[in-house]
Amino acid sequence: MGGERIGEDELVAVIRKVLSGGGPGVVVGPGDDAAVVDPPRGASVLTTDLLVEGVHFDRALTSARDLGHKAVVVNVSDVAAMGGSPWYALVSLGLSEHDDPSWVVEMYGGMRAACDEYALSLVGGDLNRSSVSVISVSVVGEVAQGRAILRSGARPGDRIVVTGALGASSGGLLLARSGNAAMTSEWGRSLLEAHFRPVARVGEGQTLAQSGATAMMDVSDGLLLDLSRLCSESAGGARVALANVPVAAELLELREAVPCDPLELALSGGEDYELLATVPAGAVDGAREKLGERFGVALTDVGEITEYGFVGVDESGAERPLEPRGWDHLAG
């Protein structure tokens, strides 16, 4: 810690005040060797994600509050991608000497806000020193027995659908890094929001599951890379109608202020946390209607699952092989 050296026990005491004392099903919350909770009624969904300074976030660009919020949301999104509901979160922090206590408490505040938003209880965690700031969040959720939607269930002929619009998160990061004055515009703020305060599609995931989705995942590393993984798990291919890919409208404005290729951002930018699913052809309209009614969220048909290959089709009908580029966690 910086000038204001504070011990673990003191900081834990402050954090425990920020955290909820309990919540539905919480038997033992933060402060003991482990948390104790009532298990979800259905099957348990378990997921974990690590955010590392300089790789996943830049302290100069993100606020502690947004960072804490996002660290929870990316995990909630993984539960959503199974068709599940999040219940409990655990946090491990590695704090560098740059993290003063107020920064840590702010970050916990952001986590708490995200937990309140998605109705999770933050039940415990762990504080450590580290040479670089690290945030590890794990979430336990629930999905009805036998109802989890995996990546491996897509079948040739299934339509490929995606919620919302793509590319806004990576566009927001571009804009933030550019320092361009357009950050204060309405579309600029919307792009920044997409990057720093992403939304997890929990209800949408459950609705897609109920609508007969055969496979599902969240778009965290870019549509093409994530779709190639879904295809690989399902032992199939994909034909993507490039003109149908829902490019975030704000990117057309961004292009005027900061050089970028909106379609490329939508295809490979990553961190959108929209849901990518496959559904039988006859189920697309019903799913789209429900998502619109319940959540006001668009569902776009971007192509179909094939026996093999990974190709894009342009408006003229010409096909070209697609390269599954996107965020490689080990390249950064």
Added chain:
Amino acid sequence: MGGERIGEDELVAVIRKVLSGGGPGVVVGPGDDAAVVDPPRGASVLTTDLLVEGVHFDRALTSARDLGHKAVVVNVSDVAAMGGSPWYALVSLGLSEHDDPSWVVEMYGGMRAACDEYALSLVGGDLNRSSVSVISVSVVGEVAQGRAILRSGARPGDRIVVTGALGASSGGLLLARSGNAAMTSEWGRSLLEAHFRPVARVGEGQTLAQSGATAMMDVSDGLLLDLSRLCSESAGGARVALANVPVAAELLELREAVPCDPLELALSGGEDYELLATVPAGAVDGAREKLGERFGVALTDVGEITEYGFVGVDESGAERPLEPRGWDHLAG
């Protein structure tokens, strides 16, 4: 990664081969957005721990295999300290450029070995680039409803007991850092083993719970610091009989080779992962007998819970205030 640049998907494929395909209660293992498991029958015990290079481990001293093993064991120990059983583990890795693929696969091998040893299933995780190597493990376990042993249940008059012997882990670290030739001796190897391959007391924790333990935790940060936390949670004090503290016998040998104070290591060294519990005075003998019979593990009475204060008593009966020193996670 170093010379042998490898992408995330390739490394994930290798790791999935190292991991078990399933295990009891595993519905969806590694490779999807989240794992899906049958929830434990009792209450769920949730815990997480982060190991950071340069803080919790030194790549020059520890093998990848030992490191992976220990990352799992420290979490299992937290579950043991509640009187629970571990079931499922999740892993997040932050890999630095020093971590070549064989190192990562070896580390997963160590995790797998620990999971086999304690009958957990390693159900998922996450790989990331990082400027420093980071290992985050979360464990989901089980404890019978209403039977978790917290830190807060100690009452004045309860005896303070500890399993096994203390100080061996920090003695092992001292020895490893010294480079002393005594590392190859039988006692030297035993100290190194205590540090690099710690044991979690799962059966012992359950036995202490059944024997009426009123409070329990694991000794991860040092007996005095951990006991002071237990006292603080229980709103009580402690009187510790210093001559009764079970100092690891190997430390008397270590002292001849490397300057150290065995009692100080036992009181404040940390990372022993023995269990510290409080039990009603009449229950000590029964608990000790069961631990001896079932596990061949000693249980030592080291003092009693008082109304307030935190004092040590020496053999002459003289009292002195104890300073709860130990491992401060934020000082390192």
